[in-house]
Amino acid sequence: MTVIRQQDFIDSIEDALQFISYYHPLDYVKAVEKAYLKEQNPAAKDAMAQILINSRMSAEGHRPICQDTGIVTCFVKIGMAVQWDKHDMTVQQMVDEGTRRAYTNPDNPLRASIVADPAGARKNTKDNTPSVVHIDMVPGDKIEVMIAAKGGGSENKSKMVMLNPSDDIAEWVVKTLPTMGAGWCPPGMLGIGIGGTAEKAAVLAKESLMDPVDIQELMERGAETTEEKLRLDIFKKVNDLGIGAQGLGGLTTVVDIKIKSVPTHAASKPVAMIPNCAATRHAHFHLDGSGPAELKVPKLEDWPQVTWEIGGNVRRVNMDDVTPEEVQTWKAGDTVLLSGKMLTGRDAAHKRIQTMMDSGEGLPEGVDFTNRFIYYVGPVDAVGDEVVGPAGPTTATRMDKFTDLMLEKTGLLGMIGKAERGPATVESIAKHKAVYLMAVGGAAYLVSKAIKKSRVVAFEDLGMEAIYEFEVEDMPVTVAVDSTGNNVHATGPAIWKGKIAELEAAK
Numbered sequence: 001m002t003v004i005r006q007q008d009f010i011d012s013i014e015d016a017l018q019f020i021s022y023y024h025p026l027d028y029v030k031a032v033e034k035a036y037l038k039e040q041n042p043a044a045k046d047a048m049a050q051i052l053i054n055s056r057m058s059a060e061g062h063r064p065i066c067q068d069t070g071i072v073t074c075f076v077k078i079g080m081a082v083q084w085d086k087h088d089m090t091v092q093q094m095v096d097e098g099t100r101r102a103y104t105n106p107d108n109p110l111r112a113s114i115v116a117d118p119a120g121a122r123k124n125t126k127d128n129t130p131s132v133v134h135i136d137m138v139p140g141d142k143i144e145v146m147i148a149a150k151g152g153g154s155e156n157k158s159k160m161v162m163l164n165p166s167d168d169i170a171e172w173v174v175k176t177l178p179t180m181g182a183g184w185c186p187p188g189m190l191g192i193g194i195g196g197t198a199e200k201a202a203v204l205a206k207e208s209l210m211d212p213v214d215i216q217e218l219m220e221r222g223a224e225t226t227e228e229k230l231r232l233d234i235f236k237k238v239n240d241l242g243i244g245a246q247g248l249g250g251l252t253t254v255v256d257i258k259i260k261s262v263p264t265h266a267a268s269k270p271v272a273m274i275p276n277c278a279a280t281r282h283a284h285f286h287l288d289g290s291g292p293a294e295l296k297v298p299k300l301e302d303w304p305q306v307t308w309e310i311g312g313n314v315r316r317v318n319m320d321d322v323t324p325e326e327v328q329t330w331k332a333g334d335t336v337l338l339s340g341k342m343l344t345g346r347d348a349a350h351k352r353i354q355t356m357m358d359s360g361e362g363l364p365e366g367v368d369f370t371n372r373f374i375y376y377v378g379p380v381d382a383v384g385d386e387v388v389g390p391a392g393p394t395t396a397t398r399m400d401k402f403t404d405l406m407l408e409k410t411g412l413l414g415m416i417g418k419a420e421r422g423p424a425t426v427e428s429i430a431k432h433k434a435v436y437l438m439a440v441g442g443a444a445y446l447v448s449k450a451i452k453k454s455r456v457v458a459f460e461d462l463g464m465e466a467i468y469e470f471e472v473e474d475m476p477v478t479v480a481v482d483s484t485g486n487n488v489h490a491t492g493p494a495i496w497k498g499k500i501a502e503l504e505a506a507k
């Protein structure tokens, strides 16, 4: 019989969540480094350089890898012979207490992203609780915990299907992945759950993402089981799609495929697929009654020394005096270094702007988008002498439904976000001769260093979703949709799918 102290469990959860907010798992870092070294598309290589530099900076500065510090997802396996020293809290309550403490830690506050009443008021709970907890009773006298902070952008791209027993799982994955766009911030992993029932497949898919990246070892030793054969098959087929880092086109879309399966009904083949993003964050620990878990602190030398070079073809732009005519000379794929002032706004701010404009009230006082850019971001709170906490882009696709209104009615020149825009939005951008610029999702701490001043301009009550004015210096972005409607998220993957096929044929 092992007695586990509640306090040890709560402390371990708190420590693990702080730990994973700034330390990428090293297996993921090594896998991205490998992908970076072999990448041939300069834009994708550049994105991976930013992800790796950001990762090292976060490890060094103990600040979040990404502004989206995730929804806490925790698998707790409790030995049947374990006893707790106190019985006044459930395991869910203990995980929530650890989460609350981790997310409100004054040295490294993490962004609270959880909203209650999800179908209605969607009110922020302020401390990122409740977490999602899966509990299993297992043989033994220890507790095993696998905990992750799952980004919303990648979670939003989860897919589930009930296939026919004779259907091909790899075929479904390869058909489905291109429909998921780049909002899951590749390069990452796909977790695939097969069997059981619909909900069991989804839990298996999520749990599979807790395993380390090891596909290279599997390739070397060869596949033996059905799952292993499927992993290799899907890994190759997905990377052959040419989607690439951040959906810009390239050789690596995924650094691993994870699969877990359980028996299922003879009439069913449930399959769930959940992607993990550039902010892959998870930790694994055991409690045996001897005290809280101690996670092994990685060494900074374990991170690759990647540098980001500003190429000769980069445009430097001062947003304070840029003209619509100048913006129209930018071409899809160009790298631009932005300086000057921009406004921010994401889902809640756009919805409120739309409501105010529809009612004839107009824009809030002090907000003028004429000839300006809007950055889709919800930053982490600043600490110490920081101007702003990690402040990477959020998925632009969610703002598609507001974009035509913003371009039509506000005089906006362009938008900055991550991932692709929908066809109607690309059309609207071309119609208004605007642009959509893309920053690298998962490079939030690096981006925040380009922000020199920040102030709230409107909607302060929305917290991280308020409208801020940022003053930036040399913030790197890529022209993702230019003023004629050329769209790198359409052209990049198509070009690289063809190039990968050529490279394969030449082998």
Ligand code: SF4
Pocket: 066, 067, 068, 069, 070, 150, 151, 152, 153, 154, 155, 183, 184, 185, 277, 278, 279, 280, 392, 393, 394, 441, 442, 443
């Ligand atoms: S890397 Fe992308 S998907 Fe992942 S948490 Fe950050 S913004 Fe979200």
